Amino acid sequence: MPRKKQPSHTSTPSSITLALSEQRLRADALDKEHQWLLKQIKKKRTELQNFVEQMRSVATQIFHRIAPEFQKVTEIDREIHALFNEILTTRKLGQKTKQDILALYRSLQFSGLISAKPIEEETDPELDQLFEPEEQENNFYQNSTSSDRQSHNHLEQQTTKTEESRKIRQTFLRLAEIFHPDKVTDSESQMRHTEIMKELNRAYQENDLAKLLEIEKQHLAGEDIDSFSEDDLTRQCQILEQQNFVLKKQYENLKQELRLAKNTPEGALVSEYRQATKLGINPLEQMLAQTEKEIEFMVEIRNFVKDFRDKKMTIVYNSSISSDHG
Template sequence: MPRKTKSASPTSPSPTLALSDLHIHLAALEKEHQSLLKQIKRKRTEINNFVEQMRYLATEIFQKASPCFKKMADLDQQIHALFKEILTTRKFGKQTQKNIEYLYMNLQISGIITPKSGSDEEEDPELDELFEKPETEDNHSRQNRHQYWDSQQEVESSSASRTDESRKIRQTFLKLAEIFHPDKVKDSETQMSHTEIMKEINKAYQEGDLARLLEIEMQHQLGETIDNNSEDDLTRRCKNLEQQNEILKTQYDKLKQELRLAKNTPEGAMVSDSRKAAKHGIDSMGLMLKQLESQIDIIVDIRNFLQDFREKRITIKEFLQGPPSLRSLRAEMMEELLEEMMEELEGRIVF
């Protein structure tokens, strides 16, 4: 009796090698996609937190340091007025007059008092040369600010030039707008819900935030359905993810640059310094207020010194030597400078 051969069971055919490769490639792209979305979300949160800290610190400084700044501004005006009175009402020899003017200029150059406006008095060309360095420093500061804004404009212009990126963002926006437009539903409750979602969609679109649009899409489970056994579906999905991932990488790089630019601003540097100080248990705000109070003490001493000179309670020789607090400050600065030079010299000596 002949043996019966077993009939093949009606199972689905095994996937081809091309399909297997597509499945592996699609899985890798989806993993990269999810990772990029998480990185962008974390970086966006980091930026928002940093900007919020900048605002908080600026508000705290304004509230706590405003009385000190106001007092310093009042003292500054008094010192300028005293110098003007001394130079216009008292009679000095030519050299003494020059020495007093030179002392006045030095206080302005050193930043102890503000530079006087050019309209106050006729300027001396020789003394004007003393202000060349601060002017250069101001130009340097302005150059830094221009570089900061140029960098921001460069980021914005490079984003606008990517037509593929803009097209992909617009496509995602239109797909979401088609689904969530409030006019497409009748009941008031759904309309209210769709209105709020559309606000998020519009905001993300205006900011060119593809990651947020994709988050909304995933949140409401609106991703495209594909046939895992269809090579065309898998290929289309892979191509779509590749395009999205490239845009997300660019968006992540832009967020990193935005955070870097924020940290390089004076306000950002203050936040970074405040964080470092807090790690070491240092009250940076209290320290800043103490420094301001020390500066006020020096300015008060200068104001009193000028008043004594105006009332002729000290001689011209004593006046030209400067107030004791300023002399001790210069001595401390010289000591610090010498210490730094000695440390640098010791570091270069090889035994």
């Protein structure tokens, strides 16, 4: 009597169903993460664009209202420097008097009352030579160590960027193959595809994977994941993992760009502008009043230095200025 053939347990319907179920759950989770990242990137991109637009708007308002006053400040500042230069180069001064004038000149610069400019002074060449070799050796060591770290970090960054660029390029080429105008025959569809290709090219030039995927979602119907085979699900999971990796980097970069924008002087100005407006304060009027006070004070300094140049003022030993009516 022949033996009965034992059934194989390697690929039963239940094991296939279980594998498909696990792959679908994984694909669903990746797709949810994918959609969340797209949503957050779009939100953060809009936030960044709005903040940059606010910076431009505030800067434009300030330029039109405050620029003439700033020009006055610049002109008076230039006059003060010219006066000090004239005094130090044309007046015959004693060593102590010259040192007092230089001390006053530095003090005005260090305090921010006038702009900072380098003051040429005599240096001791022997003293410079004494410290130069050690400084050069330390600088060489520091520069070498810093250069090694920078090279290593640069290599890592370049490798990551190359991988990201490759994935973005793959997505672009896949969509360009679908939406190329030559793929359709009627004029209306060609015009539509031409506009889509413009969007694709712009997104590709900006390395914006999220935008490429948004265009794909907008113009193509999504596939039904429930109809995927196990191989299809595996491929879909791999694609989603790769895209999510790039999208995470893009999201972090957008957050970093926004942080950097807010930390610039222009960004800080926008924040102060918002806070002042909430308190019912007109920040432009406040800045204008402050600048006018600054101009008045600088005019006093200019007149003070001018009187000294014209020998109406003298600098005494304790570096204070007194009126000379004689």
